[in-house]
Amino acid sequence: MKFQLNILNNGGDCCGSDDSREKQCGNHTGCGGCSDAPDASSRRQFLNKASTVALGSFSLTLLPMSGDLLSDEPSPDDPDGAPADAGSRTADQSDEVVYGFLVDTERCVGTGKCLTACREENNVPEGYARTWVERFVHYKDGTVQVDLVPETGFAGSDVPPIAPGLVDRAYFVPKLCNQCEDAPCNQVCPVHAAFTSPEGVELVDPDRCIGCAYCVQACPYGVRFINPETGNADKCTWCYHRIKRNETPACVEACPVDARVFGRLDDPESELRKRLAAIPTSVLKEHLGTHPKLHYVAKSGEVI
Amino acid sequence: MNWKLIFSRNTRHLRILVLLVVAGGGGAFFVRSQMIPADYGQNGPYRHAALAKIEAQPSVLQSDTTCLKCHTNVEEERSESPHAAVRCLHCHGNGKQHIVDATKAGEFPEHSIPPAKKWDGKFRTHTDLFITHDRATCLSCHTRVVGMPDSFLSINVAAHLEEQGAEEINSKNVCFECHEGHSPGL
Ligand code: SF4
Ligand code: SF4
Numbered sequence: 001m002k003f004q005l006n007i008l009n010n011g012g013d014c015c016g017s018d019d020s021r022e023k024q025c026g027n028h029t030g031c032g033g034c035s036d037a038p039d040a041s042s043r044r045q046f047l048n049k050a051s052t053v054a055l056g057s058f059s060l061t062l063l064p065m066s067g068d069l070l071s072d073e074p075s076p077d078d079p080d081g082a083p084a085d086a087g088s089r090t091a092d093q094s095d096e097v098v099y100g101f102l103v104d105t106e107r108c109v110g111t112g113k114c115l116t117a118c119r120e121e122n123n124v125p126e127g128y129a130r131t132w133v134e135r136f137v138h139y140k141d142g143t144v145q146v147d148l149v150p151e152t153g154f155a156g157s158d159v160p161p162i163a164p165g166l167v168d169r170a171y172f173v174p175k176l177c178n179q180c181e182d183a184p185c186n187q188v189c190p191v192h193a194a195f196t197s198p199e200g201v202e203l204v205d206p207d208r209c210i211g212c213a214y215c216v217q218a219c220p221y222g223v224r225f226i227n228p229e230t231g232n233a234d235k236c237t238w239c240y241h242r243i244k245r246n247e248t249p250a251c252v253e254a255c256p257v258d259a260r261v262f263g264r265l266d267d268p269e270s271e272l273r274k275r276l277a278a279i280p281t282s283v284l285k286e287h288l289g290t291h292p293k294l295h296y297v298a299k300s301g302e303v304i
Numbered sequence: 305m306n307w308k309l310i311f312s313r314n315t316r317h318l319r320i321l322v323l324l325v326v327a328g329g330g331g332a333f334f335v336r337s338q339m340i341p342a343d344y345g346q347n348g349p350y351r352h353a354a355l356a357k358i359e360a361q362p363s364v365l366q367s368d369t370t371c372l373k374c375h376t377n378v379e380e381e382r383s384e385s386p387h388a389a390v391r392c393l394h395c396h397g398n399g400k401q402h403i404v405d406a407t408k409a410g411e412f413p414e415h416s417i418p419p420a421k422k423w424d425g426k427f428r429t430h431t432d433l434f435i436t437h438d439r440a441t442c443l444s445c446h447t448r449v450v451g452m453p454d455s456f457l458s459i460n461v462a463a464h465l466e467e468q469g470a471e472e473i474n475s476k477n478v479c480f481e482c483h484e485g486h487s488p489g490l
Contacts, residue, residue: 106453107453107456108453109445109449109452109453109456109458110449110451110452111444111445113394113444117365120364120365120398121363121364121365122361135450135451136451137450137451152444153444153445153447153449154449154450154451155443155444155447155449156440156444161449161450162450164450167450170450170451171451171453172451172452192344192349192350192351193350195348195349195350195351195354196348196350197355198347198348203354203355203358205350205351205354205357206354206357206358207351207354207357208341208351208354237358240358240359241358241359241360241361241362241363242363242365244359245363247363247367248367250364250365253365253367253391253393254365254391254393254394256389256390256391256394256445257389257456258389
């Protein structure tokens, strides 16, 4: 509303309100802008104002926000008076839970048990994945090879083994949704189907998504895909349905070496917080400013 | 207010403009109200009912607490061993149907619990409960692969068996000649 008023004031370029202008113009004193015949000048000014108001109100109706989001006044269904800002997660102050995730690349043994577990838990179609594990092999001649761990692990697959003598160092890097605090996927969705839960988990509204794949392109980590069975965007949710029941995500449950740690970032007593405090960690593509809530232990510089 | 001026002939176009603005704006508001779901914006800029729908998805993977309710001895056997962090489903599968059967048997003693299936050689969580006196279970983790951390106990099977003087090198349960699954002494 402020927007319209400002423009209106600018439009009245000479003498403020209509009343004062008429009075002054009657006396023919001061106020050069009003020296035209009163009729024509007021019509021109009125037209100016009217078209501004018209444009302003049209653009307001097109804003994709409901009325109560526009004002900071407490709305009837938000008695706390917390500003229901689109970007902030403070709307639900009462039970603010923030989840975090830690991946330890020093522990991962690449058996791929998490991959099957995720597929079974979330019904992910073959050929797609919500989580995957990469193997980085640094050869002694300086080349780096990155390959994808099969679901059976390399031991159970027919991938020819690499001769250990050629290898300088090698490690596994599990990848999943970073649950970015400033998630680009969320920002581009044209129908608000990609959204952030009160716990800071990025989710997809299955009834609202139109499958436009905007978010798939926006995610800098390549985490999203269009599920061919549902036609919706699909992604790792940190097993939102499980964590709401106080269970751990399926991949964490399936990891035999605790390379994946899930927990609450807001609870100083959680194992996650303790491990984050004890060891230096880093996040993927920090320079993009997405502020991931997925942290990596011993992430090598080559891993992006 | 100069009513005469407002309703004079000179302002006819203006009045039409005002009418158009009001009608157009009203129409836009109507279309918008039809396109935005009723529970949109209740808790943030999204459809509130979506949360409940996503939460309702059933959990498939079982956690250890369920298994250990009945198999009380396992927790003890496992606690001091290198397998303390290994969970039941890593070697025995998901066991969802087994839990259904066992719960039923607890209520009605005449209900029998079907025996566990044979291990199919792969880690498949949908495979319900299997017994694992099979080297494939052990080797799905412990085969040495480039990329494993040095601290992880991985073996080159042939070399290890020869070193240890295994009697039946090709037998499926050769690992169990020396090791116990729940507490594999090293
Ligand atoms: S990792 Fe990708 S899908 Fe996950 S929150 Fe960030 S941008 Fe969105
Ligand atoms: S695919 Fe779905 S969730 Fe992604 S941007 Fe399009 S509508 Fe939104």
